[in-house]
Amino acid sequence: MPSVRSLAPGRRQAAAAVFLAAALTLTACGGASGPPADAKAAAAGKGCIEDFDPAKDYFPVKSTVKHAENFTLRYEKSYQVLTVKEPFPKGKPESYVLVKCGAPKPELTGELASAQQVTVPVKSLYSASTTHLPLLTETGTLDVLTGVASAVAISSAEVLERVRAGEVVEYAKDRTLDAEAVIGAKPDVLMTQGTDDPQYPKLRQAGIAVVANAEWLEPSPLGRAEWVKAMAALTGAEQRAGEVFDTIEGDYRKVAAKGAQAVAAGRPVEVLPGTMYQGTWSMPAGGSYAARLIKDAGGTYPWASERGTGGLQLNFEGVHAKGGRAPVWIADQQWKSTADAVKADSRYGQLKALTGGAVWTNTKAVGPGGGNDYFERGVLRPDLVLADLFALMHPDRAKGHTFTFYELVPKA
Template identity: 25%
Template sequence: MVRRNIFIRVILVTLVLLLMLTGCKSQEKDEVISSQEDVEEAIKRNVDEDTGLVHIGEMELKYAKSFSVDYYEGGYKIITEWNGRKTLLIPEGKEVPDLKADINVIQLPIESVGVFATTAAAELRPLGLLDKITLVTTEMDDWHIQEVKEGMEEGRITYVGRNSAPDYELIQSIKPDIVLITTGTGHGTDEVAAKFDELGIKWISRGSQRESDPRGRLEWIKLMGALFDKEEEAAEFFDVQLKKIEEIEQKIANLEGQREKFASFFLANDIYYVRNKGDYEVKMLELAGGEYILSDLNPDQDGNSKMNAEELYKSIEDADILFYNNRLGRGIQCIDDLKSSAEYFADIKAVREGRVWGYKPHYFQHADRVADMIEDLYTIFTTPHGQITETEYFFLME
């Protein structure tokens, strides 16, 4: 359960109260008073200094490290984002407490939401919340989530411009209860968030991209659960996906022989961006049974490292399989494109054998299907070359 500390505290307080009310007749009055004082002192220790609310528990998170949710008496919640920014969620019909700190306040229930990333829509999908979306920053032709596309066609969902330069007046006219944005990326969204504050537009920062474990990224669905009072549904969905991943891990443990060595990268503006060993995508590929050939490339960092063609070639020359992210580096869509970027890439083992895999267009809009993606990758690693040319999320480049 997400509120793991609640039940223990409730039981303890209840037992003390029962002792106070039904204690033995021989119990001295000062002992009862002492018990009452103990209860009051325990409650006082759990009072949040900034809100005056009594803390009763926190959300259980197994992998996500970039957010937390704390629960308080009366149904109040506080979300803490990756940068320490706090948002107090006010239950329907409840008053805003006397705040002693700069805390953002959002009134529940949330009936309309703006989405500044397709991955946010994917996190809303398993909870049946796509109908809450009223504005987006991705154009209709680029959507692969049918419900969003239909909403735009029917006029229920409005495109408001790029996420780094949206139409603020249009957003104000739509009046979303909250906007889900991604901050701290260096792509202009921090300035957007500041403008939202100036205009009084409520927002929550998504930080799933900061998680170095794909299971941590998947767990961000629990944040959506907290926003929409669907914690139990979110936890259940996450546990089902996690079980699928654990089943794949068990299959891998039973495999005999050496693991396939892989590399993952893309080309943009004449620079090759190569996944660091500590990146979430490398972890996903490893969970699927692969062995990263660049095992010494920043094992404690997520994201990418920049390389030139020669550096990359020397690093991946003996790779069994290449995963080229053609959704980020769109200039390469086939093996000939890859060889054209540097002719000596033709000597890479995976290129010679035709084992270069690309990403299908809907890949990034299925952040809620991490287990299925890992299963796809497991299939790629364990199926003899030549027997399959595509999976649900990947395709073999020609």
């Protein structure tokens, strides 16, 4: 069960919305006479500021970041500062100034003087990763999604329906970002998948905000899930995002407590995570997201003490020598039987889990195009992932559990 992500995405924008955004910006920054009555009415309908008061706090609901390590939120009266510490591996921190619609753009100094300023709540968002989609669906803000990189990897029926209806377009079908198409559509924000792209500077120059989402660099499951609050800062769904996360956190802790109880009553269950790819076994390091899930579910594996948050690249012989006797194998391939595993690599037949134990794979919920919901909704819902892992490790303590992401591979 390695720490893997899947890419996907979002877009759209009506000419009327563009005109309204421009009108609100002009009136917010402009003359002493204030916005005309029709603009004020439109602003009120969008939850925007009508009569700006510099002394008033326009963020009555504020998000508190507790688990995420890669982003921070700071609130001022009419704007907030979202800072992503590592927008992509080894990248320098990026800050975004999120200005409440109807408020004048703040005059900033220092590092924030050159920061991108984004009017919020946004009306149109392009998404570069399927992991963003649940952040919108679970907070009731899916209507802002107007573009996705590619629809192939999407598993959400709700999002796919919007793609079919033409409300969401694809801007990187061949995995290459079509900068001209994005610029022509003028989305308020393009949210990245936590990697850099040579086309991003061109988008910024064209006035399109490029905001990094690098949740995949978080080492903890709850840290990844908490990026729902970063998305909410853009969409104005802070209240709902807080409620969603609190429920997820509470449910996760309940399952983790069961895992701890199971260990206290006996021993951690020995598992073997991951599979071979092009001759190399990718094994999660001990400080990784996957390692934390295994530990919290009441399991362990021979590399759990290895330092690092990424993956260890091992050969089969080394994996078999240290972990080949594990009774539970947590794989990530869409196998219909253990015969498929042996067909993929005959050496798998030497593993105890395949011959006398249990092989599980995280492919129970796969969309029509092959998109795996484990890599989509599973990032926001580590409570459901953990519940599955606890049940497959401790079946006697989770009788009647309905699996969300994992399924048992039948014996051949």
